[in-house]
Amino acid sequence: MATILMLNGPNLGLLGLREPAIYGHDTLEDVEAACRDALQGTGHELDAFQTDHEGAMLERVHAARQDADAVVINAGAWTHTSIALLDALSAFEGPVVEVHISQVHRREAFRHHSYVSARADAVIVGCGVQGYEFAVLRVARLLD
Template identity: 45%
Template sequence: MARLLVINGPNLNRLGKREPHIYGSDTLSDLEQQLISFASQYEAELSCFQSNFEGEIIEQIHAAEGTYDGIILNAGAFTHYSYAIRDAIASVNVPVIEVHISNVHAREPFRHESVIAPVVSGQIVGLGFAGYRLAILALLEQAEGGERVWKK
């Protein structure tokens, strides 16, 4: 059974309240329950973590090595300037997929650059919560050696 970790960064605990015209009205708890249910359909175990603190996110990334088969990371604003998170990702032997709910490339110019993109397996932006589900499928495919595990 594959084990996956979802890490959500700063302000994602405000989903459902923060800029619902961009992020929607579902809460972080709604997202987590949806993802846990989705992953279980593919016999995968999913854990979720959220923090507004850079160091806690780094600690989760470090602890994932040897425990999880993949990480789905929405680093929030840390995406654009946290070289510490970038270096944490580069330091572990765990595939990471970067996810953003909104299309960061269609927003303010400072959101257009991701300092973590060069060290992640892939990036999914602008697809809402569906981006997380796609990341789960991609990580499961990687864990299975390239087989398409989402075929039911």
């Protein structure tokens, strides 16, 4: 059984509360449950982690080298700022899929650049929280 690590960065713990007109009403717990449901019968399991602390995120990516087969990541604002996160993801050998709930290319210009995309095997943007389900199914396919 392969482990898919779903990583969520800053402010994503506020899903369902923060700017619901942009991010919707589903909570992060709802997203995790939907992803677990999507993976039923695939032989893959989901491990989920959210943090507002960049160092904790980097440490979790480093640990993924030992305990995960693939990564699905919504790095939040670190997407646009963190070369350190890109470097950590580059040391991970499995598939990486980047997710953004909103259509970032219709938003502020600073959101148009992603350091994470330089490492990602796929990028899913603007599909709402359903993008996470697409992402876990994509990495499941890549692992198969």
